[in-house]
């Protein structure tokens with residue numbers, strides 16, 4: 157019995173066909189306002205309405221912005237707009253004779269309203285169908301927003317990759333040049349000194365000095381390539397050493413609470429690079445006098461936090477620029493989360509939380 161009632165409550169087959177046409181029209185665009193315009197267009201078609209409008213609620217106040225208006229001089233324009241305002245306030249459909257206003261709700265608030273003007277002699281519209289169109293619109297808007305976010309992230313990933321590849325190429329060029337000019341030069345000198353020493357063994361001391369210089373140069377190059385000897389010191393001590401150098405170079409006072417467990421190599425490298433970029437940002441952009449770095453377990457997570465007392469900034473809502481995006485990317489590669497909290501005058505905190513199980517050695 158229950159099944160029969162449920163079945164008879166279903167929209168008629170023609171309504172389902174209309175519904176799938178409405179869905180297809182809305183799914184064909186990723187532009188939220190265009191979703192609403194297509195929604196109302198296909199609603200007009202499906203209901204045989206004389207005209208229809210899509211209104212968007214403004215962020216700031218109760219006014220409605222007309223996204224898709226009736227073409228021509230519609231005698232009900234004013235009345236439809238008033239009903240749309242009422243539907244937006246109540247959060248439920250409003251119907252007056254042949255006019256209908258349907259609110260579209262998203263994340264608990266009315267986001268837009270469809271207004272329809274049906275022919276005076278039209279039969280009562282299928283409420284179930286209209287409800288379904290409103291739900292579909294909400295889904296289509298969520299889908300468009302998600303897809304746009306995905307496209308933005310993808311474009312950012314490509315930019316990041318290009319930047320990294322460029323930086324890698326530049327690093328190779330610099331190291332190649334240094335090997336050629338510095339190490340090559342010093343070793344050539346050593347060769348010459350060796351030839352002289354073959355005739356005059358007293359000059360062997362010169363050879364030793366020159367080879368010592370070559371060794372220093374090779375060590376310097378390898379230090380540049382590998383962050384602060386992570387292999388030798390481990391992340392904790394490498395970070396402490398980096399902080400001491402940071403303080404010496406920038407004059408910004410540092411405090412540290414660094415107690416990481418034994419971490420695997422990829423995690424050490426990623427967390428070091430994140431801290432390095434966050435500190436570079438502090439030095440370049442913050443005007444801070446102090447910076448505090450924390451790296452320690454907290455429950456099931458390992459937390460890395462870099463907080464400065466500088467002038468802060470408003471993180472862009474549209475997405476991260478490349479330095480910030482790089483930090484986020486590294487955190488996500490460790491299945492972690494990245495956040496940046498800052499506002500003008502209130503300093504800046506970069507926080508990364510990664511699951512301990514993912515990073516311990």
Ligand SMILES: Nc1ncnc2c1ncn2[C@@H]1O[C@H](COP(=O)(O)OP(=O)(O)OP(=O)(O)O)[C@@H](O)[C@H]1O
Pocket residue numbers: 437438440441442464466467468469476477478479480481503504
């Ligand atoms: N600690 C901070 N204090 C104040 N502003 C900051 C801080 N960190 C970042 N910012 C702001 O955020 C912006 C973006 O930082 P991000 O690291 O992504 O780029 P960048 O440092 O400008 O360039 P790069 O790509 O070389 O890192 C900075 O230009 C700066 O305006």
Ligand SMILES: [Mg+2]
Pocket residue numbers: 433436437479480
């Ligand atoms: Mg930066």
